[in-house]
Amino acid sequence: MAGAGAVGPRPRPLLLLGPTGSGRSTLLFRAALVGASVVSSARVLFLAPRPLERLPGGKAAGAGAIQRIHFLYPASFQELLQLVASLHQTLSSSSSMIVLDGLEEYLNNCSSPCTAAQLVALLLDTSNYFSQKRSHLSVGCQLIVSMKFPGEAGEEAEHFSAIEHYFPAHLWLHPDTGVDIGLDNQGLTKLIRAHLLQPGTKDQEWMVKFDAQGSMTISPLPCKNETENDTVSGNRPSVSEADATVPSSQS
Amino acid sequence: MKRQVLACKCPCSGGPGILELSEIIRCSPASHPCAPRRGLSAHLPLLSRLRFVFGTSVVPALDLVDRQSVTRFVSPSGRTVYQVVGSSGKLYTCYASCHFCSCPAFTFSVLRKGDNLVCKHLLAIYLSRATGACQEQSVSNQQLTALLLPEEK
Ligand SMILES: [Zn+2]
Numbered sequence: 160m161a162g163a164g165a166v167g168p169r170p171r172p173l174l175l176l177g178p179t180g181s182g183r184s185t186l187l188f189r190a191a192l193v194g195a196s197v198v199s200s201a202r203v204l205f206l207a208p209r210p211l212e213r214l215p216g217g218k219a220a221g222a223g224a225i226q227r228i229h230f231l232y233p234a235s236f237q238e239l240l241q242l243v244a245s246l247h248q249t250l251s252s253s254s255s256m257i258v259l260d261g262l263e264e265y266l267n268n269c270s271s272p273c274t275a276a277q278l279v280a281l282l283l284d285t286s287n288y289f290s291q292k293r294s295h296l297s298v299g300c301q302l303i304v305s306m307k308f309p310g311e312a313g314e315e316a317e318h319f320s321a322i323e324h325y326f327p328a329h330l331w332l333h334p335d336t337g338v339d340i341g342l343d344n345q346g347l348t349k350l351i352r353a354h355l356l357q358p359g360t361k362d363q364e365w366m367v368k369f370d371a372q373g374s375m376t377i378s379p380l381p382c383k384n385e386t387e388n389d390t391v392s393g394n395r396p397s398v399s400e401a402d403a404t405v406p407s408s409q410s
Numbered sequence: 411m412k413r414q415v416l417a418c419k420c421p422c423s424g425g426p427g428i429l430e431l432s433e434i435i436r437c438s439p440a441s442h443p444c445a446p447r448r449g450l451s452a453h454l455p456l457l458s459r460l461r462f463v464f465g466t467s468v469v470p471a472l473d474l475v476d477r478q479s480v481t482r483f484v485s486p487s488g489r490t491v492y493q494v495v496g497s498s499g500k501l502y503t504c505y506a507s508c509h510f511c512s513c514p515a516f517t518f519s520v521l522r523k524g525d526n527l528v529c530k531h532l533l534a535i536y537l538s539r540a541t542g543a544c545q546e547q548s549v550s551n552q553q554l555t556a557l558l559l560p561e562e563k
Contacts, residue, residue, distance in 0.1 A: 200435040244558040247489040273517040277560055280510030284558075287507035288489055321521045325508065 170290075170301040172283055172325060173355065176308050177332030181296035182351050182367060183305040184211055185375060186332070187260050190303055194256035195227040200296060202252050203228040213373075229254075236265045236278070243281050253292040256302050257282060262306040262322075263315070274319035279304070311354040328357035335366070348373075352380070369384065467530040472499065474534035481545040482506075485554035493557065494531040502531050503557060512560065 177183050195203045205228050233239040237264060239259075246254075259282065269275050282302055290299030304326070309319040323329070335350040349369040356362055364380040460468045479495040481531065492504040497514065501536070504511045509520070509532060516529040528536075538544035 222471040225455075240559060245555045247485070248555060272521060273512070273514075274560055276517070276521050277510060277512065280505050280508050280559070281558060283508045284505040291507075292488065321517070324521070324524075 164201040170299055171328045172286070172302040172304070172332060173328045174323065174326035175303060175330045175332070177305075177351070178308045178334065180342075180349075181332040182349065182369060182375070183307075183332060183333055184260050185355075185369075186367065187258055187303060187305045189375065191228050191256065191258045192224050193302065194258075195224040197224075197255070197298065198296075200223055200293075201255045202250075203226050203256040203258060204246075204254045205230045205258045205260070206242070208234070208264045233265075236267075236269045236274075239265050240278055240281065243285055244276070246285055247288060253289040254286070255289070255293065255298060256298075256301045256303070257286050257289070259302075259304045262304050263309070266315070266318045269318065272317050275318040276319075276321040276325070279325045283325055284364075328355065330355050353377075432461060464528065464533055467526065467528065467533050471530040471533035471537055474495070474530065475537045475541065475543050478538075478543060478545060480535050480538040480543070481547055482539075483547050483549050483557055484549045485549050487551050487554070488561065489551070489554050489558075491557045492535050494534055496531065503560075504532055504535055505558075523534060 175187060179371045181184045184207070188205070191205050195201050201224075204374055207230070209232055210230065220270070231242060240343045262279075264276050265278070269278070282304065286300040286302040294297060309315040331354045333352045333354065348371050351367040353365040353367055354362065357362070361382060363382070364381055365377050368376045368378075370376075380410075457468070464471070474494060474497070477495070481493050482490060483493065484490050490506040492506060494502045494511075496502055496505060500513075502511055504514045509528060510516070511520075511529050511531045513529055513531055515526075516532070519526045520529060535544070
């Protein structure tokens with residue numbers, strides 16, 4: 160919008176949604192790793208209410224990439240707002256990716272849908288600011304936020320409807336029984352179907368497998384309504400980049 | 411009075427920061443820089459076009475533009491934010507790169523009901539930028555951070 164001038168490419172903000180135990184944090188961390196490995200100038204900011212219990216896929220991760228991820232754990236909604244608003248003062252180099260895990264936890268102590276929207280708009284405005292700062296580079300700053308699937312009614316739903324419009328791309332995670340896709344279920348602890356929705360493009364789906372050791376594999380699912388299955392390998396920009404590159408780095 | 415601002419300054423004089431929404435404004439032939447300067451009446455199609463897209467917010471937004479209610483704050487870090495003095499004198503914060511305004515109308519009719527694209531303050535920012543009526547003010551990084559945050563209640 161205003162004052163944008165010459166701006167580098169702006170990746171589409173992505174909202175990652177799923178119920179408890181659908182592997183949101185693990186996927187988000189993987190996306191951060193992928194984001195940190197793209198180029199040496201990559202700088203990923205990982206915001207979460209608390210540290211991850213363990214770093215998933217850590218052994219497969221390049222040590223260089225993980226050093227480009229900056230972890231910060233604001234304890235409350237207010238702290239998170241304050242932190243995001245001051246990033247332009249505190250960060251010495253512009254972020255190429257901002258990741259926020261557990262938005263629903265922060266929204267728990269947020270007073271109104273308006274303040275919820277302000278937080279998300281501030282995150283988006285901040286990522287646009289970094290994109291502009293990075294306009295000499297080929298990639299802008301991507302924003303990925305994860306949130307627990309909101310309830311149908313009440314405060315959660317109100318907050319959700321105030322913020323969802325800020326995300327043109329939604330990735331829904333659905334825990335799957337695996338029966339209908341004919342996979343050998345032995346040794347599998349979890350199967351998640353990931354469904355990417357973004358207006359103007361074809362829906363895409365992936366199957367995310369967590370084995371007993373907790374390592375994750377991602378494979379594309381053929382499109383339901385189309386017969387071609389070359390949808391994932393293509394050069395698709397921004398949001399899906401993280402998802403699309405993940406299968407190659409499985410542990 | 412209202413149309414005077416639009417008539418004096420062509421929207422294309424708004425500089426490099428011309429906004430996506432203002433493309434709508436620019437689409438009007440009367441506002442094109444190459445068009446010879448015509449009288450006030452030349453801008454009437456523009457006004458009706460704006461009214462068609464933005465509804466009843468247009469006239470109040472033009473009022474805000476006329477009163478030079480829009481200020482763009484810039485800090486040494488390059489971060490920017492807008493502040494608009496509402497018709498009641500209250501200050502509203504609007505973000506520079508995505509739609510957010512701290513006014514109640516934005517929450518109710520844009521976020522909640524979705525029946526408007528923007529509130530009058532956001533529209534006033536677009537129009538001020540397009541007409542060159544936007545005030546500019548430099549502030550410190552710290553002051554800009556404070557402007558980005560919601561008011562303490
Ligand atoms: Zn407003």
